[in-house]
Amino acid sequence: MKYHSISFGTRMAISRKGLLLKLLGLLSLFLIFVIGGSFIGEEQIEANMSQKNLGPSIRHLFGTDWLGRDMFFRTLSGLHLSFRVGLFSAAISTLIALILSLLSSYNKYFDAMVTILIDLLLSIPHLVTLILIAFVLGGGVKGVVVGIALTHWPSLTRVLRAELMQMKTAEYVQISKKLGKSRIWMVRNHFLPQILPQLLVGFILLFPHAILHESAITFLGFGLSPEQPAIGIILAESMKYLTAGMWWLVLFPGLSLILMVAMFEAMGNNFRKMFNPQ
Amino acid sequence: MLAFHIGKFILKRTLKFVTLLFAVVVLTFMLVSLSPVDPIQSYLGAEMMVVSEEQKEEIAEYYGVNQPKLQQFFKWLKMFLQGDLGTSLVYRQDVLSIIQEKFVASFALMALSWSMAGILGYALGVIAGMNKGTFADRAIKLYCFVLASTPTFWIAILLLIVFSLWLGLFPIGLGTPIGVVSEQVTWLDRLKHILLPAATLSVIGVSNITLHTRQKVIDVLDSEFIRFARAKGEEGFTLFKRHVFRNTLFPAISVHFASFGELFGGAILAEQVFSYPGLGLAIVQAGLNSDVPLMMGIVVFSTFFVFIGNLLADVLYTMIDLRMKNGEAI
Secondary structure, three states, X not given: OHHHHHHHHHHHHHHHHHHHHHHHHHHHHHHHHHHHHHOOOOHHHOOOHHHOOOOOOOXXXXXXXXXXXXXXXXHHXXXXXXXXXXXXXXXXXXXXHHHHHHHHHXXXXXXXXXXXXXXXXXXXXXXXXXXXXXXXXXXXHHHHHHHHHHHOOHHHHHHHHHHHHHHHOOHHHHHHHHOOOXXXXXXXXXXXXXXXXXXXXXXXXXXXXXXXXXXXXXXXXXXXXXXXXXXXXXXXHHHHHOOOOOOHHHHHHHHHHHHXXXXXXXXXXXXXXXHOOO | OHHHHHHHHHHHHHHHXXXXXXXXXXXXXXXXXXXXXXXXXXXXXXXXXOOOHHHHHHHHHHHOOOOOHHHHHHHXXXXXXXXXXXXXXXXXXXXXXXXXHHHHHHHHHHHHHHHHHHHHHHHHHHHHHHOOOOHHHHHHHHHHHHHHOOOHHHHHHHHHHHHHHHOOOOOOOOXXXXXXXXXXXXXXXXXXXXXXXHHHHHHHHHHHHHHHHHHHHHHHHOOHHHHHHHHOOOOHHHHHHHHHHHHHHHHHHHHHHOOHHHHHHHHHHHHHHHOOOOHHHHHHHHHHOOOHHHHHHHHHHHHHXXXXXXXXXXHHHXXXXXXXXXXXXX
């Protein structure tokens, strides 16, 4: 028995170390995207007519476009832009999820209301809702951020709601109630600290969806404006140059986007494993 | 007995859907009313300059643009209930007939890709689940993970580059060949135009059903009766055919039905890349050209589409769950 528990403990420690290493690797990748993107000035993505339509090479890793702009730097700043849009919208979405799940734990009327809201949002395809909201707000960054923030909270709300339901019946919460602690006190001292890990994981896992939807809606022409080097814009523009054989305009920006999205997905999953090891 | 329960279930869900649809309609109407788009301007389009102020007033009067929003909504609702969704500004046609026409094209695309993704996804899920922990399993899991992070339209563009531009196997876009009268378009032509967008949607759509089936197969393989079957010497395909297949097929189909929302979203993107003339292209056109009636029509229609998918998924579950069959719980 003793031996068993020791071996269990060491195995846990090893997998934790591995997890931490993985997370560290992912974080450094993340820093390259985010910090790297913010250092890129106008001069790196300036049009340079003497260098146009070049394939990928050492000087221009991702090639150049029809205006001679370096695609590597354009892609990096596009990822940076995607990250910022994702950050804003995921943060708002998480906040909405937190507020709604707390509301639904308050009483059954609020709970019914929140359930109806979730059903309502899940009854329309996400992309259709996004197009509708972007159209109503006249496109642009605002339309994308508001649209993603308003459509991506249901899954996290469900998770948090279930968690809170369980917590409400816990003994210590019942005791606090009997002691006459206020609702706010219980939220601050019992509920929030307990759901914080879920909240963080949910927040990180919102990024992949947010970023993918941002690029999709931008690609369709409802999102960021054409002057901004968003990945959606880059890919939409590259469609016009497909017949000219400029495949690198499509391949590398798309691959970079996948890398960033997969990174967030892996980061969220690893954080989840760290918070609740099985 | 079973038919009765399913009938009751469908009725219940339909009633719930009607209230939900009403909420969607109210919300959409509110959103659209908030938009900065000037209805007169989007109605007139380029003729805005030619038409005099008095005429604009008359148009506004005729369509009730200046009436209170609530009154406008009830007027719209009344027409909606009579099956009149208004006239599209882009296509200058009745919205309902446009949706019908476009849906036929979209339906062909979605049905094809949905079935391909279902078959492929189920097969991959079974292979991964039956060989848990092996190289094949890890490769399939990695594929699903990467695909879940991949934008649909990017896959579409890649397929377009490789199969249409480099290999020249398929046409570059549209639903039918250019310059051919619609009566002369053959089935082969249509198939050629639909295959690439459908492949795009299938490649992406596989991920969800594969991972679900894999988990289900692993769960089934963990159970007592499998241990018994193994003790009798059943292995590999026989084991799958006799025990795993019937226990995992319906859950997989059910999950696949519940993915109609994502399918519709994916179709919008694939249709955009391939200029395939379906509902997805129509809603993008409606959005970019401020065609409010068409947009509202498609929003309502897509809600209906998702509802049908979810309903079928739930009915399947009702049918396979023995407790529900015996009427113990709904």
